[in-house]
Amino acid sequence: MTNITLKQLRYFDALARHGHFGRAADACAISQPAISMRIKELEEELGTPLVERGARQVRLTAFGEDFVTKAREILRAVDELGDLARASQGRIAGRLRIGVIPTIAPYLLPRIVGRLSALHAGLDIHVRESLTSKLLTELHDGKLDTAIVALPVSEPALTEVALFDESFVLVRPGADRDKPVPDRDGLREMRLLLLEEGHCFRDQALSFCNIQSAMPRETLDGSSLSTLVQMVGSGIGVTLIPEMAVPVETRATDVDIARFGAPEPKRTIGMIWRKSSPLAPQLREISEVVRDVARLARTVAA
């Protein structure tokens, strides 16, 4: 393990440049004895002289020549470290790992990624679609920088900002078009198709109907909103979907979309990140962008 310091290298670089202790010292804004001592010390550590102190001039030894080129490479590399910092500083750039729940991802993510990429050229976005519980774990483990989930998550270590509220709408077979829209109690009597266990959207829908999740119910579970809507289209039952999913999911299926009267079921979608994350300022800024994108997406949908 060497004890060479960057100061020694800087002084030696200056000395090699000027061929003169006094002027090198000036260049380094130090006194002449200081540089003399540092160079001597460096030579002792290396066990070999670097400069030949002539009567009227100092000249590098052969080894000193080799040494100074290597030393300059190092000094340059160190200076570039500062640039590296400046390059990646402040601005939104580099890798951003974002997790989104499956009942949001297909409808919002393409727009988010598009907008963010357009706004921030140097941004390298990695997307992960997964259930809330898994997203939270990955957030904690540092596998994700942020996530978009339904609030609240109520984790003290996480910051959560609300993005928007979204209503749930009823999806029923096209044939039911003219029937009155059921209320939450009426809904409980119908054959309600839901996502499988683990999706927060399932719990949110159940809670609207005042049904205990644990209660054994005869429901047919679909694995994606698409599947659910397809099944509704074949007359198997009814389902709820977030309104943002309406344009995409009901495009090619004969189903009827009906809004509920008050109290309208809805959930709050938000963005979360670790309070300790150094990206926090950037993430807050990003959350503004996401909110904009979402508002746009929802006005288009409505």
Place this chain on the structure above:
Amino acid sequence: MTNITLKQLRYFDALARHGHFGRAADACAISQPAISMRIKELEEELGTPLVERGARQVRLTAFGEDFVTKAREILRAVDELGDLARASQGRIAGRLRIGVIPTIAPYLLPRIVGRLSALHAGLDIHVRESLTSKLLTELHDGKLDTAIVALPVSEPALTEVALFDESFVLVRPGADRDKPVPDRDGLREMRLLLLEEGHCFRDQALSFCNIQSAMPRETLDGSSLSTLVQMVGSGIGVTLIPEMAVPVETRATDVDIARFGAPEPKRTIGMIWRKSSPLAPQLREISEVVRDVARLARTVAA
């Protein structure tokens, strides 16, 4: 002009390695506050955080990851400055860190160390025995000056010189002494004991028998050639060992050693070092010595 110091980089390297301020401080033989302060200072100079301080763990930021690789390059370059000094004096002296694979080390290393120490009084030899993959990593990281492994390694940044070829011989229970020597196909039918995954010698033996490593095979894996030979002695199966290992490993066990007919299995042992190493000329000279030593060892064995 940056004020970054090598100490800061060394400490940060340690912190990145350990992911823990306290342990990193231990590794640097300083107190925990010292490293905390230095890292904080570094972050202030860079104007950007390097690590995310979680309650239970310290994690590098994306920028920290970039930074640490650059920093390590610099630290290695600085360490090489010391080598440069020694090399420029022409002599072979100072610290020499040499890595050797486990299927070579016991049979060759004592002689190598003995000879080199005798030839070069000022030489301080450090030996490391490990698998090829680990040796290559340590070579790149500047933890080793050179390594003796099976060629080829085909790394563009490394110089490789061949030292010698060594044949593999069959080790079978003493009772099989009078049976004919199997060929590579016959070998496939026998119960072949091999080193565990990761040893290059395992792969070399398998490739001789034309067996895919991935292929699920019923083999009993030993962790050293000694163990393998002992197991063969108890009649469990057969194995291959490099001929250099014969005198040491078969001394006290009732086993039969048989050479294969053509095509005889063999491998090439060579010495490797970083092309950028300032010790390159000395290492080449050392490789001549090692080659001599190996030739001597093998004629004794034969």
Place this chain on the structure above:
DNA sequence: CGGGGCGATAATTTGGGGTTATGACAAACA
């Protein structure tokens, strides 16, 4: 031989970088 330029050495000061002790806070625990 005396003077001036230059680097080395000596004596002294100062602050960077270390230490120990302690605080703050989140996570784990009971």
Place this chain on the structure above:
DNA sequence: TGTTTGTCATAACCCCAAATTATCGCCCCG
């Protein structure tokens, strides 16, 4: 829900490394 524990930050202090100024020694030159 307190309590304990692990972990990093902060505070107060200390010391030696590395400056500074002053001076010396030396060689070349006039």
